[in-house]
Amino acid sequence: MNFLRDCKEGMLIFDGAMGTMLQKSGLKVGALPEIYNIEHPELIQQIHERFVRAGAQVVTTNTFQANELKLKDSIYSLEEIIEGGIKVAKASGAPYVALDIGPLGQMMKPLGEISFDRAYDIFKRQVQAGVKAGADCILIETISDLYEAKAAILAAKENSDLPVLCTMTFQEDGRTFTGTDPMTATLVLQSLGVDALGVNCSLGPKEMLPILSDILKYAKVPVMVQSNAGLPRLEGDDTIFPASPEEFALYGREMAELGVGILGGCCGTTPEHIQALKKAVFQINSPERKVERVTCACSPTKTVILDGRTTVIGERINPTGKKRLKEALRNNQLEVLVAEAIDQSNAGAQVLDVNVGLPEIDEVAVLKEVIMGIQEVVDTPLQIDSVNVEAMEAAARIYNGKPIINSVNGKEAVMAAVFPIAKKYGATLIGLTLDDKGIPETAEERIQIAKTIMERAKAYGIPKEDLIIDCLVMTASAQQSVVKETIKAVSLVKSELGLKTSLGVSNVSFGLPNRELLNRTFLATALAAGLDAPIMDPLSKEMMDTIEAFRVLNNEDQEAMAFIRRFKNNTKSIEAPVQSSKDLKTMIIEGRKTEVAAAVDLLLQNESPFEIIETYFIPALDQVGKEYEVGDLFLPQLLRAAETVKAGLAVIKASSFEKMPELDRGSILLATVKGDIHDIGKNIVKMLMENYGFQIIDLGRDVDPQLIVETIKKNNIRLVGLSALMTTTVKNMQLTIKMIKEEAPHCKVMVGGAVLNEEYAQMIGADYYTVDGQAGIRIAKAFFKGSLI
Numbered sequence: 001m002n003f004l005r006d007c008k009e010g011m012l013i014f015d016g017a018m019g020t021m022l023q024k025s026g027l028k029v030g031a032l033p034e035i036y037n038i039e040h041p042e043l044i045q046q047i048h049e050r051f052v053r054a055g056a057q058v059v060t061t062n063t064f065q066a067n068e069l070k071l072k073d074s075i076y077s078l079e080e081i082i083e084g085g086i087k088v089a090k091a092s093g094a095p096y097v098a099l100d101i102g103p104l105g106q107m108m109k110p111l112g113e114i115s116f117d118r119a120y121d122i123f124k125r126q127v128q129a130g131v132k133a134g135a136d137c138i139l140i141e142t143i144s145d146l147y148e149a150k151a152a153i154l155a156a157k158e159n160s161d162l163p164v165l166c167t168m169t170f171q172e173d174g175r176t177f178t179g180t181d182p183m184t185a186t187l188v189l190q191s192l193g194v195d196a197l198g199v200n201c202s203l204g205p206k207e208m209l210p211i212l213s214d215i216l217k218y219a220k221v222p223v224m225v226q227s228n229a230g231l232p233r234l235e236g237d238d239t240i241f242p243a244s245p246e247e248f249a250l251y252g253r254e255m256a257e258l259g260v261g262i263l264g265g266c267c268g269t270t271p272e273h274i275q276a277l278k279k280a281v282f283q284i285n286s287p288e289r290k291v292e293r294v295t296c297a298c299s300p301t302k303t304v305i306l307d308g309r310t311t312v313i314g315e316r317i318n319p320t321g322k323k324r325l326k327e328a329l330r331n332n333q334l335e336v337l338v339a340e341a342i343d344q345s346n347a348g349a350q351v352l353d354v355n356v357g358l359p360e361i362d363e364v365a366v367l368k369e370v371i372m373g374i375q376e377v378v379d380t381p382l383q384i385d386s387v388n389v390e391a392m393e394a395a396a397r398i399y400n401g402k403p404i405i406n407s408v409n410g411k412e413a414v415m416a417a418v419f420p421i422a423k424k425y426g427a428t429l430i431g432l433t434l435d436d437k438g439i440p441e442t443a444e445e446r447i448q449i450a451k452t453i454m455e456r457a458k459a460y461g462i463p464k465e466d467l468i469i470d471c472l473v474m475t476a477s478a479q480q481s482v483v484k485e486t487i488k489a490v491s492l493v494k495s496e497l498g499l500k501t502s503l504g505v506s507n508v509s510f511g512l513p514n515r516e517l518l519n520r521t522f523l524a525t526a527l528a529a530g531l532d533a534p535i536m537d538p539l540s541k542e543m544m545d546t547i548e549a550f551r552v553l554n555n556e557d558q559e560a561m562a563f564i565r566r567f568k569n570n571t572k573s574i575e576a577p578v579q580s581s582k583d584l585k586t587m588i589i590e591g592r593k594t595e596v597a598a599a600v601d602l603l604l605q606n607e608s609p610f611e612i613i614e615t616y617f618i619p620a621l622d623q624v625g626k627e628y629e630v631g632d633l634f635l636p637q638l639l640r641a642a643e644t645v646k647a648g649l650a651v652i653k654a655s656s657f658e659k660m661p662e663l664d665r666g667s668i669l670l671a672t673v674k675g676d677i678h679d680i681g682k683n684i685v686k687m688l689m690e691n692y693g694f695q696i697i698d699l700g701r702d703v704d705p706q707l708i709v710e711t712i713k714k715n716n717i718r719l720v721g722l723s724a725l726m727t728t729t730v731k732n733m734q735l736t737i738k739m740i741k742e743e744a745p746h747c748k749v750m751v752g753g754a755v756l757n758e759e760y761a762q763m764i765g766a767d768y769y770t771v772d773g774q775a776g777i778r779i780a781k782a783f784f785k786g787s788l789i
Contacts, residue, residue, distance in 0.1 A: 003096050003136055003137050003163050004163050004195060006057070006096075007163065007195060007196055007222050007261070007262065008222055008261070010261075010285065010286075011256060011261060011262075011263065011281050011282075011284060011286065012057055012058065012222075012261065012262045012263075013055055013056050013057050013058070013262075013263055013264060013274065013277065013278050013281075014056060014057075014058045014059075014060065014098070014139075014224075014226060014262065014263065014264025014265075015048070015051035015052075015056040015058065015059045015060060015094075015264055015265070015274060016051060016054075016056075016264065016265035016266075016269030016270055016271065016273055016274045017229075017265055017266055017267050017268055017269045017270070018033065018044075018047060018060070018062050018064070019033060019064075019267065020241075020267060020268050020269065020270060021047045021050075021270065022036065022043075022047070025043055025047075030674060030675025030676070030677075030702065030729065030732075031675075032065060032070070032071070032074065033062055033064070033065070034062055034063055034064070034065055034066045034071070034081045034085065035074065035076065035081070036062065037061075037062050037063070037081050037084035037085040037087075037088060038076055038080060038081065038084045041084060041087070041088045044062050044085070044088045044089075045088040045089075045091050045092055048088065048089050048091075048092030048094060049092045049093065050271040051092075051094075051271050051274055052092050052093055052094045053271070054271035054272070054274040054275035054278065055274055055275055055277075055278030055279075056094065056264070056274050056278075057094070057095045057096060058094065058095070058096040058097070058098050058136075058137070058264070059089050059092055059094040059096075059097055059098070060089075060097075060098045060099075060100040060139055060141075061082070061085035061086050061089045061097060061098065061099055061100045061130075061135070062085045062088075062089075062100070063081065063082050063085040063086075063099065063100045063101070063126070063130075064100050064101075064102040064141075064142075065102055065105070066078055066081045066082050066085070066126060067101075067102075067104060067105075067122050067123075067125075067126055068122055068125060069104055069105055069106060069122065070105055070677065078125060078126065078129060079129045079132075082099070082126065082129040082130055082133055083129065083132070083133040085100075085133075086099065086130065086133035086134055086135055087133065090134065096136040096137060097134070097135055097136050097137075098135065098136065098137045098138065098139040098165070099126070099127070099130035099135035099137070099138045099139065099162075100139050100141065101123065101126050101127075101130075101138060101139065101140045101141070101152060101156075102141060102142050103142055103143055103144065103145070103148060104119060104122060104148060105677065105678055105680075106680070107145070107680050107683075108145060108147050108148055108151070109372075110372070110375075110376040110636065110639075110640070111145070111178065111635065111636060111639055112680070112683075116147065116150075116151055116397075116398050119147075119148060119151040119152075120151045120154060120155050121155075123151055123152040123155035123156070124155040124158075124159050126155075127155050127156050127159045127160050128159055128160075130160075130162075131159065131160045131162065135162060136162065136163075137162050137163040137164070137165060137195075138156045138160065138162050138163070138164050138165065139165045139166075139167070140152045140153065140156065140164065140165065140166040140167070141165075141166070141167045141200050141201070141226070142167070142168075142169045142200055142201045142266075143166065143167070143168045143169065143176075144168065144169050144176040144177035144178055144180075145176070145177070145178045145180075145300075146168075146176070146178065146180045146184070146185060146188060146300045146400060146401065147178075147300065147400045149166055149168065149185075149188075149189060150188070150192060150400065152166070153166055153189070153192045153193070153194060154192070154397075157192075157193060163195040163196075164193070164194050164195055165194060165195060165196040165197070165198075165224055165262075166189050166194045166196075166197050167197065167198045167199055167200040167224055167225075167226065168180070168185050168189075168197075168198075168199060168200075169199065169200060169201040169202040170182065170199055170202060170203065170208075170211050171202060171203075171754075172203065172207060173631065174210065174211055175301075175631075175634070177635065177680075177754075178300065178301075178634065178635050178636065179300065179301040179634025179635050179636065180300050180301060181214070181301070181303075182199070182211050182212075182213075182214040182215050183214040183215075183217070183218055183303055184298050184299075184300070184301065184302070184303045184401070185197075185215075186214065186215050186218045186219050187218055187294070187296055187298055187303060187402055188298050188401055188402045188426065190218075190219060190220055190221050190426075191402050191425075191426025191427075191466075192425070192426045193424075193426065194221060195221060195222070196221050196222040196223070196224045196261075196262055197215070197219060197221060197223065197224065198215060198219075198223045198224035198225050198226075198260070198262065199211055199212070199215065199224075199225055199226075199227075200224075200225070200226035200227070200266045201226070201227075201228060201266045201267060202228070202754065203227060203228060203231070204227055204228050204229065204230040204231050204241075204243055204251075205225075205227040205228075205230075205243065205247075205248060205251030205252065205255070206230075206251060207227075207231070208225060208227045208251075208255075209251070209254070209255070212225065212255065212258065212260065216258060216259050216260070216289055217291070217292050218291065218292055218294070219289075219291065220291050220293070222261040222262055223259065223260045223261060223262070224260070224261070224262035224263075224264075225252075225255055225260050225262070225263055225264075226263070226264040226265055226266045226269075227248075227251070227265070227266060228241055228243075228265075228266045228267040228268050228269070229241035229242070229243040229248055229265065229267070229268030229269045229270075229273055230242040230243030230247075230248075230268065231757070232267070232268065232730075232755060232760070233759065233760060233763070234730065234734070234760060234763045234764060239730055239731070240268075241267060241268025241269075243268070243273075245270070245272040245273045245275065245276035245277075246276055248265070248269065248273045248276060248277060249273070249276035249277045249279065249280035249281075250280065252277045252280055252281055253280040253281055253284065256280075256281040256284045256286055257284060257286075257287070258287075259286050259287055259289040260286065261286050263277055263281060264277075265277070293463065293464075293465045294306075294307050294465060295307060295428060295465045295466065295467075295468065295500045295532075296402065296428065297351050297381035297382070297383070297401075297402060297403060297404045297428055298381055298401040298402040299375065299378075299379045299380060299381045299382070299400065299401045300375075300379070300400050300401055300636070301379045301634045301636070302379045302380070302381065303381075304350045304351055304380075304381050306468070306500050306532050306533055307500075308556065309551070309556045310527060310531075310532065310533075310534070310547060310550060310551055310554070310556060311350050311351060311532060311533040312348055312349050312350050312351070312533075312534060312536060312538055312544075312547060313349065313350070313351040313352070313353050313383055313404075313502065313533050313534065313535040313536070314341075314344035314345075314347075314349030314351070314352045314353060314380075314535075314536075314537070314538045315353050315504065315506065315535045315536055315537055316340050316343075316344055316537060316538075316539065317337050317340050317341060317344075317352060317353060317354045317355060317356075317370075317374075318353065318355040318357075318385065319355070319356065319357065319358055320355070320357075324336065325337065325340075326358060329356055329358050329361055329366065330358070330360065330361065332366075334366070334369060334370055334373055335373075335592075335593070335594040335595070337354075337356070337370050337373070337374070338370075338373050338374055338377055338592075339592060339595065341354075341374040341377065341378050341380070342377060342378055342590050342591075342592065343539060344380075344538050344539065345378045345379075345380045346590075347538040347539050347544065348538050348544055348547075349380060349538040350380065350381075351380065351381050351382065351383050351404060351533070352374065352378070352380050352381075352382050352383065353382075353383040353385045353406060353535055354367070354370060354371060354374065354382050354383065354384060354385055354395075355385035355386065355406075356370055356386075357385075357386060357387065357388070363386065363388050363391040364388070364390050364391045364394050367384070367386060367388075367391045367394065367395045368391075368394050368395055368398050371384070371395050371398060371399055372398060375399070375400055375401075376591070376636070376640060377590065377591045377592075377640060379634070379636075379637070381401060381402070381403065381404070382399065382401075382403050382404075383403065383404040383405070383406050383430075384396060384399065384403050384404070384405050384406065384427070385406040385407075386406075389417045389418065389421070392405060392418070392421060393421045393425075396421055396422075396424075396425040396427055397425060399425070402426055402427065402428065403425075403427050403428070404427060404428045404429070404430060404468070405418070405421065405422055405427040405428070405429050405430065406430045406470075407429070407430040407431065407432050407470065408422070408429055408430070408431050408432070408453065409431065409432040409433075409434045409435065409449075409453070410431075410432075410433065410434060410435030410436075410449040410452050410453055411434070411435055411436050412436065415453070415456050419456065419457060419460040419462060420460065422457075422460075422462055422466070423460050423461055423462050426466075427466070428466045428467070428468060429457070429462065429466060429467055429468070430468045430469075430470050430502055431450060431453040431454075431457075431467055431468065431469050431470065432470050432472060433446035433447075433449045433450050433453075433469065433470065433471050433472055433489065434449065434472060435449050435452070439472055439474075441482050441485060442485055443471075443485045443486075443488035443489035443492055444492070446471050446472070446485070446489045447489060447492045447493065447496060447497070450469045450471075450489075450493055450497060450499070451497065453467070453469070454467060454497060454499065464498070464499065467499055467500075468499065468500045468501065468502045468532070468533060469493045469497070469499050469500070469501050469502070470501070470502045470503060470504070471486050471489035471490050471493060471501065471503065472486060472503075472504075473486055473503050473504055473505065473507040473508050473522075474486060474507070474508070475507060475508060475509075475510045475511060475512075476508050476509065476512060476518065476522075477509075477510060477511035477512045478511065483508060483522070486503070486526075487525055487526055487529045488529075490503070490526055490529045490530050490531050491529040491530050493530070494529075494530035495530075500532040500533065501530060501531050501532050501533070502531070502532065502533040502534070502535060503526055503531055503534055503535065504535045505519055505522060505523050505526065505534045505535065505536045505543075506519050506536060506537065508522045509522070516540060516542045516543075517542075519536070519540070519542075519543060520540075520542045520543055520545075520546045523536065523543060523546050523547075524546055524550065527546075527547075527550045527554070528550075534547075545566075548562060548563050548566055549563065551563070584596065584599045584600070584603065584612075584616040584620075584648075585616050585619055585620045585623070586620075587599060587644070588616065588617065588620035588621070588624075588641055588644050588645055588648070589620050589623060589624055589641060591637065591640035591641055591643070591644050592644065593643065593644045593647040594647075596644050596645075596647055596648045597647050597648065597650070597651050599648075600612060600648045600651040600652060601651050601655075603616075604651070604652070604655050609652045609655070612648075612652065613649075613652075613693075616648075617645050617648060617649075617691070618692065620641065620645070621641065621642070621645060621688075621691060621692065624637065624638055624641040625638070625688075625774040625777060628772075628774055629772075629774055629775075635684070638688075638773070638774070639684065639687065642687050642688055642691050643687075645691045646691065649691075665692060665693040665694050665695075665780075665781070665784055666694055666695070666718070666719065666780065666783070666784035667694070667695040667696075667697065667715060667716075667717055667718070667719075668689060668694050668695070668696055668697070668717070668719050668720070668721060668780060669696075669697045669699065669708065669711055669712060669715070669717045669719075669720045669721070670682050670685065670686055670696060670697070670698050670699065670720075670721045670722075670723070671698070671699040671700065671701075671703040671708055671720070671721075671722060671723070672700070672701035672702065672703060672722075672723045672724065672725075673702075673703060673705075673722055673723070673724050673729050673732045673733045673736055674702060674703060674704050674705060674729070674732040674735075674736070675702060675726075675729040675732050676701060676702060676723070676724050676725055676726055676729035676732070677701050677702050678701065678723075678725035678726070679700065679701040679723065680725075681723050681725070681752060681753060681754075681773070682698070682701070682721070682723040684773045685721060685723075685752070685770070685773040685776045686698055687773075688773045688774070688776070688777055689773075689776065689777060689780060692777055692780075692781070694780055697711060697715060697717070699711060705732070705735055705736040705739045706739070708720065708722075708736055708739075708740065709739050709740060709743045709744060712740065712744045712747050713743070713744055717744075717747055718746060718747055718748065718783075718784075719747065719748050719749075719750065719780060719783055719784075720740065720747055720748070720749050720750070721749075721750050721751070721752070721770070721776060722736060722737070722749060722750075722751045722752075722766075723751070723752055723753050724751070724753040724755060724756070725753050725754050725755065726755065730755060730756070730760070730764065733751060733764055734764035734765060737749050737751075737764055737765040737766055738765060741765065748767040748768065748783065748788075749765075749766050749767050749768070750766065750767065750768035750769070750770050750776060750779050750780075751764070751766040751768070751769060751770070752769070752770040752771070752772070752775075752776065756769065757769070768783075768788070
């Protein structure tokens, strides 16, 4: 047997929902199913055997929550539980056993407290235990944070030789909880070297079909789907997944015909579902998919594709020739670089080059910190720019998404050092046309170096689309005759090699007067020759005007809509948008924490704390919330704005001349219900509500209903927010609501969580349903104003 061969040839069937089967066998709400690997191995084996008899070729171990965070109170070690899980899975007679690795259950930085290295270590321990116990492959599933997926994938690939599969979970809006879309997830996961990727949980098979279109469009590896048996609903005391085996199989057949090569089931799927699925797809040969291969860079929430549109790479985060940036780096004032990132993104840069190369600083540490700091604030993909290989790898490792690395060249030592980094971390790579002999004068010689780079990249397993060639710009002041060779080389790279091109445009004018004129003229010439990604200053109005004009003439800007918007009120060039240091509301929206603190300190000289909060803080939070709800901003930006408000509030609280006003807009009790150890969503709601001035009593997670009722009575609470992530704990949510209605009838209840919807909330007796934290804010504001009953 060969798992990878079977994965790529024909249809591979995974099992269904272990949790569903255990609940039917009497698993108590809130109990860790993984304990059964040791205490009731015969039951786990029987469930595996039922799925194997139903047609599953792969069974996943009962280790979904077997990490050191969730097992911290267990009497058994993680290694014992994983060993037991693999042992009983193998005893089932399944052809293959997949080590099942689920999410950490806590958010990673910058959204939470878990660092990338800490997450990696947690996953590493699981992988090592699984390898030792004899797993055939590793399934990383139900991941909603792309950064967490990266940590898990690296842990799996660096600590085993097993095939690695990774599936993410998406919401009905087509994005993960942290804002990643299917295309971005696909491009990033496959760049990290997974053997299969896809989607599982959260949605039923019908709801997953739209998400699959982008995955199938861009996935070069087999695509895997494990959907729920429909969207859950409550019938009496039971959580029901409504999709019958026949309906489930019907959608499975449709997915197989679209090109999905690996199918199984998630929540609510039984051996009967898997049996029907196997029968429906048994004789289907998945069609050969036409995969779209793109040159791209990705952040967690945005993908920039270089194909067919001029891509501006912002050059300003580079200390060369910039006294202010040099001083900022020497003094560790990294917020200066973050501000540059915001300004360039606002001005139209689609990728940001990040270079911190100063000999007197620790480039490895600083580059990592700057990359993380910028990614916390902007969703623009980044280009890691360094000649320090150690710094380059450190930055590529902690980068969230698919970066561009700037750069490799034709020198043997450089190629040997840089290609493995680009391959391992899935980066797009810029290749400079210089080698051990230097920079050739002629275009033809530069093309030969580009060919060498392309061939060597292929030998390392780096696909053609992950390579961009920089033909190098010479200064017109010193090498005037060579400037035209660069333009010629760009054209040859496009026509002979079919690769994307990049140039550091402003180098051409060094040492000459009227640099803007030379830069924009050279830019226009290079664009006409086929330049795809100019590295330039997006805050230069002349340069950006040239870009916008070229996009019209090159048929990139359909109907000249962007051009018209830019110039509709002015027939002349307009200034690129530059951040106003006095606009506190905009600072909050953009997450400029340091600048907000300084601005608040200045405003306190003339305005009261209450005026600042009401005039700037609340309107800014409202605007961020609205943009979040319509999908213009995502969870990282929402939380960054909330943290920025906290920074401003800290300045107000520290001011000695006036006491910070108590903005008691109302008291709210928050809790995750009994049996549920997840509190990510609740913690987000808490942060947002506190910033709006609500007084929060947070009882934490796994909270007994009686404690909730007692706290309501003791503090005369009028509004409670309850959270549940697992379908198994919705029963406890219903019980808690029932007790509140009986013992504290004056109190209203709002509920939220991944397993809930409006209908579900009504069925369990809740007064209000919150789809996210911003909806919770809206409900709370209306409730305490008396406009909700």
